[in-house]
Amino acid sequence: MPGLRERKKQAARRSLAEAALRLALERGPDQLRVEDIAHEVGVSPRTFNNYFSSKEEAVCSFIVDQQERVREALLARPAHEPLWDAVITAAVERQVAEGTPRREDVWRIREMMHHAGLFGEMLRAHVTVERVLATAIAERAGDGANPLHARMLAGIVQSAARIAFHTWLNSDTAEGYLSAFTELLREAQAGMPALTAVAAHTAVADRSAAAS
Amino acid sequence: MPGLRERKKQAARRSLAEAALRLALERGPDQLRVEDIAHEVGVSPRTFNNYFSSKEEAVCSFIVDQQERVREALLARPAHEPLWDAVITAAVERQVAEGTPRREDVWRIREMMHHAGLFGEMLRAHVTVERVLATAIAERAGDGANPLHARMLAGIVQSAARIAFHTWLNSDTAEGYLSAFTELLREAQAGMPALTAVAAHTAVADRSAAAS
DNA sequence: GCAGAATTCTTCGCGGCCCGCAATTTTCCT
DNA sequence: AGGAAAATTGCGGGCCGCGAAGAATTCTGC
Numbered sequence: 001m002p003g004l005r006e007r008k009k010q011a012a013r014r015s016l017a018e019a020a021l022r023l024a025l026e027r028g029p030d031q032l033r034v035e036d037i038a039h040e041v042g043v044s045p046r047t048f049n050n051y052f053s054s055k056e057e058a059v060c061s062f063i064v065d066q067q068e069r070v071r072e073a074l075l076a077r078p079a080h081e082p083l084w085d086a087v088i089t090a091a092v093e094r095q096v097a098e099g100t101p102r103r104e105d106v107w108r109i110r111e112m113m114h115h116a117g118l119f120g121e122m123l124r125a126h127v128t129v130e131r132v133l134a135t136a137i138a139e140r141a142g143d144g145a146n147p148l149h150a151r152m153l154a155g156i157v158q159s160a161a162r163i164a165f166h167t168w169l170n171s172d173t174a175e176g177y178l179s180a181f182t183e184l185l186r187e188a189q190a191g192m193p194a195l196t197a198v199a200a201h202t203a204v205a206d207r208s209a210a211a212s
Numbered sequence: 213m214p215g216l217r218e219r220k221k222q223a224a225r226r227s228l229a230e231a232a233l234r235l236a237l238e239r240g241p242d243q244l245r246v247e248d249i250a251h252e253v254g255v256s257p258r259t260f261n262n263y264f265s266s267k268e269e270a271v272c273s274f275i276v277d278q279q280e281r282v283r284e285a286l287l288a289r290p291a292h293e294p295l296w297d298a299v300i301t302a303a304v305e306r307q308v309a310e311g312t313p314r315r316e317d318v319w320r321i322r323e324m325m326h327h328a329g330l331f332g333e334m335l336r337a338h339v340t341v342e343r344v345l346a347t348a349i350a351e352r353a354g355d356g357a358n359p360l361h362a363r364m365l366a367g368i369v370q371s372a373a374r375i376a377f378h379t380w381l382n383s384d385t386a387e388g389y390l391s392a393f394t395e396l397l398r399e400a401q402a403g404m405p406a407l408t409a410v411a412a413h414t415a416v417a418d419r420s421a422a423a424s
Numbered sequence: 425g426c427a428g429a430a431t432t433c434t435t436c437g438c439g440g441c442c443c444g445c446a447a448t449t450t451t452c453c454t
Numbered sequence: 455a456g457g458a459a460a461a462t463t464g465c466g467g468g469c470c471g472c473g474a475a476g477a478a479t480t481c482t483g484c
Contacts, residue, residue, distance in 0.1 A: 005450095005451065005452070005459095005460075005461085008451090008461095009461080012461095033439095033440070033441090034440085034441070034442090035440090043462075043463090044462070044463050044464075045441095045463095046442095046443095046462075046463055046464070046465090047461080047462055047463070049441085049442060049443070050461075050462075050463095053328065053442075053443090054328070054441080054442080055441085057328070082408060083404075083407055083408045084403070084404075084408060116265065116266070116269070116333075116336065117329075117332070119336060119339075120329070120332025120333055120335060120336045121328075121332055123332060123335035123336060123339065124328065124331060124332045124335060127335065137407070141407050145406075145407055146406060146407070148375065148376075148379060148392060148395075148396065149396070149399055149404060149406055149407045150407065151375050151379075152371065152372060152375055152396045152399065152400060152404065153404050153407060155368075155371030155372070155374070155375055156367075156368055156371060156400065156404075158371075159364065159367030159368060159370075159371050160364060160367075162367070163360065163363050163364055163367055164360075167360060167363075180360060183360075184360065184361070184364045187361055187364060188364060188368065188400070188403070189403050189404075190403055191296070191400070191401050191402055191403045192295075192296075192361060192364065192365050192368075192401075194357075194358060194361050195295055195349070195353050195357055195358070195361045195362065195365060196294060196295045196296060245468090245469070245470090246469085246470070246471095247469090255433080255434095256433065256434050256435080257434095257470095258433075258434065258435080258436095258471095258472090259432085259433060259434080261470085261471065261472075262432085262433085265471080266470080266471080267470085
């Protein structure tokens, strides 16, 4: 069990992260100073840097904080479930639990993704989650599993999440990004057959064209 | 055709990028100031920021500059070749053409990957390449191809490259990272069967344990 | 060739971020 | 209660990114 000291630290950290994200959504990534974040929580700007090494890290920390939930969600799947199904279900579950961003925040988020520092930090956060997910996958797969393969599967999951979210963000569709996310993972599971099918069709056309 | 002015600009840009990367390798990411880079090329520090918005971007720009070669390498594959093979071969070809880092630079690169800003920038560069690769894949796959699926395949390729390189970087093995890269892509093509096979074995063990 | 135009480079300065250090206050354990 | 450990904070320094304005260089039409 964590001591009182540790809990207060975590509370302060979460307060800072929450304030950073909220202010970033309110006024945009360029009008966000660490001074504001610190003042919002009631600590000195210097203290902010004891928790986060940059404001970007604070804004994106909520992604990293999903680490534990990812691990738990995967290991909670029934043991007889095939690995792909367990991974996909756990990943989707987590996304559902996280919820979809509010409609009014969409264009702000879009703006934030155009911010180089924030975008890079988000990618870093995804890699961090990927590492945790990889160990959970390896754990689930058993001792004989190749850690590299586990890492690869985790990378595929994160890629699907990133791509589905990014596509949803830049399109004014009404439906969520979860359907695209799931579809991408199912495709990856099957080795991207939809793509290769099209390619095969093209190849056939090319061959008949070459033969004529 | 590019005008003379444009060519000089590109030359200056490449000089800056080359100097940035070389100095970063020589003295480490923390002892690298834009003033040094600019002075090395013979321009003012302010001019540096006309070409790159940060020193990290300059150091990682060589990755982004591979965009065109990726595209060409893929579209140069014979038309009858299956998509996966074409993509894998083109990706490996590109990596081979780029060459393996010198042995003495390894620990410097390792140090650079620990630098938050540089690591994030490298991930951003990978995403940029991913976008180009995705359009090339879509082009190759034909008009009926789902752009999302193309993007996903590109993401898988970039994930494999990143994971293989990262693993190689943090292990003192003599062999290159290309073998791991190829193997990861082959696994992905087949839907990560090695992992799921292990999982099936574990599931069987679990079931017999539950039955007893 | 040349003079004007256009573009680029440089100098200067401001606001901001990040970090090391040391003092101070708060919290924890016995 | 009192000492130890740890967190917070102010200060100082270095660097970065960017804007403005003048200087320099290149381009263009003649």
